[in-house]
Amino acid sequence: MKARVHVTLKNGVLDPQGKAIGHSLNRLGFPEVGDVRQGKYIELEIAETDATKAKARLDEMCRKLLANTVIENYSIEIVGEQAGQ
Amino acid sequence: MKAAVLVFPGSNREGDVAQALELITGRRPAMVWHGDGDFEKTDLIVVPGGFSYGDYLRCGAMAAQSPVMAEVKRRAAQGVPVLGICNGFQIVTEAGLLPGVLMRNAHLKFVCSDVHLKVETSQSLFTNRYQAGQVIRVPVAHAEGNYFADADTLKALEDRGQIAFRYCAPDGTVDGPLGKQANPNGSINNIAGIFNETKTVLGLMPHPENAVEPMFGGTDGIGLFEGIVEALS
């Protein structure tokens, strides 16, 4: 199955890239854009059919490597094989 | 003194630190490949600068999970000194040997420049050749050197005297607009380098190994290596 992991900066952690993106959008004629936070999107193919088991493994992957929990939050989404298309 | 310098795929300042160690100690360090979880016993372990694993995902994150780092953690727990420079600092924080994290520079750009550092304490095996309060000039070269830790961690670091170096103006000023101007990456409290609680692990963003010869960046980095040699022999 396929999994999607989103890694975002925790609230309160300064995000200079997000800030720069926001400034640029404002400059490009999008004054409605306020706060911008950016993060990472990771797509993984997992050889596992049990979604609960997969989720537990993914949680471990996030804690061990994909996110640094000092500054980052993560969320995991399991997508069916067909839904991945 | 016998030193080991770790080499990860993408390390690129391992040669610089090996050259500095050889120049100062007269002895070429052992170069240890990242897959080698059982390298020879040494008095010092250096985690060098570079772009381990391309700095992909997060700087130092993948190197921190390598077999060699598991062994480094074991030896650090036994008190073997560990020096993490630049990417090495990122790796040892990712590996949990030091608290906090190195984030993207506040101005978002890579910065290579000489900086001034205020030595916060001479009471460590890494800084015993310097005076507390002394200002030294060494280069930085990084895109992710913006040290961050949560308020509690930061307070603990400050209270226990775990700050090793801070960015400062040439006259030593750390605070105010001069201090802010001297900070090359937005690092919290102008932190350039920190110790662990026992001061046997030092992580720093600047490159003392590139300041050991008068014609090639000055000599202010020599003290760090001489101090280590003195403490360990």
Add this chain to the structure above:
Amino acid sequence: MTAAGNKSPVKLPNEPEITPQIVAEHGLAPDEYQRVLDIMGRPPTMVELGIFSAMWSEHCSYKSSKVWLKKLPTRAPWVIQGPGENAGVIDIGDGQAAIFKMESHNHPSYIEPYQGAATGVGGIMRDVFTMGARPVANLNALRFGDPAHPKTRHLVSGVVAGIGGYGNCMGIPTVGGETNFHAAYNGNILVNAMTVGVARTDRIFYAAAAGIGNPLVYVGSKTGRDGIHGATMSSTEFNEDSESKRPTVQVGDPFVEKLLLEACLELMATDAIVAIQDMGAAGLTSSAFEMAAKGGLGVIVELDKVPMRETGMNPYELMLSESQERMLIVLKPGREDLARRIFEKWELDFAVIGHLTNTERMVLSWHGDIVGDIPIPPLVTEAPMYERPWTLTPLPAEIEASAVPAPTDLKASLLTLMGCPDLASKAWIWKQYDHLIMGNTAIRPQDGDAALVRVPGGHKGLAMTSDCTPRYVQAHPETGGRQAVAEAWRNITATGARPLAVTDNMNFGNPTKPEIMGQFAGAIMGMVEACTALDFPVVSGNVSLYNETEGRPILPTPTIGAVGVIDDIAKAVGSRLTKAGCALVLIGDTRGWLGQSLYLREICGREEGAPPPVDLAVERRNGDFVRGEIAGGRIAACHDLSDGGLLVGVAEMCLAGGTGALVTLPANIGAPHAFLYGEDQGRYVAATDDGQAFLAAAAAAGVPAILLGYAGGQALVVEGHLTLPLDELRAVHEAWLPTYMNSAT
């Protein structure tokens, strides 16, 4: 497997018929396609057509420029390898060689500045380490459009980040270069990247294949659909829909290239390699072709064995992909396992994809079928070569100093010049480049005329620079070509190093226009004269033509990269004025030449007149004298005078070293502004402990020299004319670029 002879290859499913439109899309003129038919004796398959198209593109064949490039001097006793290989090789003594080249990545950098510039840097480093050298330094010559043009800021930002992103990750210091701005580059920027490496003279690797039956090995990254037709793209003019060509721009992976560098050097330390060639423009096509052609052999490539990144790739795509970080190697028989172990240790792909034959044909197979079969020699000998019509640019009228108004306020004029885009500090750029890694950088950017890098493991230093003054070349190409070479030679001399050889990067407009071809011809004529007179051979180079947008050409820009050596790096000097009390001596004659000067452009708003003439005998005499004085330890700091003239030169020395200067204008100099801002050639300012002894030595050598004044204080003072505190000067000099880059569009 045997060669297929001249049988027609099989056609692949869905393979289109070759129509005149397909031929035109491949950039082949009708007469060129007729040559293809004559060589093949039948219509080519798509992959064959793609190969002809790539190999006969301007980029790979130099068809418009070859007749002129042949005129350049390429030999000297210290030249080990001249043009024609991946890079030039010169002997620097002690069994060591310097290997270097400059190459353009102009069009890709305009379309996608970060990746275009990054892959340009990656490509030039591969050219150098392919030959067995560890790169020790990078330089970049950048030309951007008018700062006021809406795209310029974005291009500067992307190009600089791309160069840094690649070079920093590779761990090779970026130590020098130049950056100019001019409206003529608005739609067509120039990114010229240069790499210098060091190898042992007995361990240099070449592309010529040898040994029938020897395995052909592919290493590095997998092949994807990147940059298909990049080589043809960079050989045509830009137009409105260039933007839609975006997918052909390659993406670089400096991490993989770092691994490739280490793996190649590790393999090169064994005796397993017969020949090696990087896959650059036109990818597998040009690398396989050049290896076989240079060795006088044939080659069979089994395309289905090429490591692929994407599914459904076909032979055409595999042969023309410009995926980065790949190399082709011919191994000695039986060394495959040794080589495979090294590349697998570095986590890189390794595949035997064919072998050498004696047929002088390139045969392509695909799952057992022959899909392409091209005779190699005629593709080289019958390649189109054009003697395009050319018209030389006439020498413009000289502008007398008396016809150029003096500034109303000398201080204001100096501040304007020091803060103008071409002269303002480029620290915002070079601080984004790791210029200190490897611990060998002795002269940093802005601290000298050339960068100076210690040769690892000894006391020698390599001085390196890149130079061109496009406005001079535009005004009079012969003079401009001569000046670019002379300035590079002078910049190396000013550090105390001996100038040894040149790499040229010829950036011009559309060569089918006689006036553009005339610019090319004129620049070459000037370069030939200067390289000959200064014993400064050209050992490598690159040509980039069709640098035009909507019919508007760039300024002709023959960028000169140069390398010199100093045997004892401790004797080298930079341009930093650090010692108060030193005498400042002006070496060389000053007529006050204001034609084409920055003063004329920035203060008077005129780009006019003849550029300053270059007397090569005088250059040589003055330069040899300066180098001798540096070797004798009688010069503490030295700076050549170029853009902006004397006063700008002295100001730069003051800023670099943080020491002021007191200049007293000599009598009988004519108009002070012409003396201070004229761009007469062949001049240096030197700081020396004993001014009188220095003047006597100059007189004895027949070199004109005058005492200008002394170093000291914290201001630049021209007695009776100007007092400028260094802080004020520095603020203006350093403010322009960061302010520009941080301001809103």
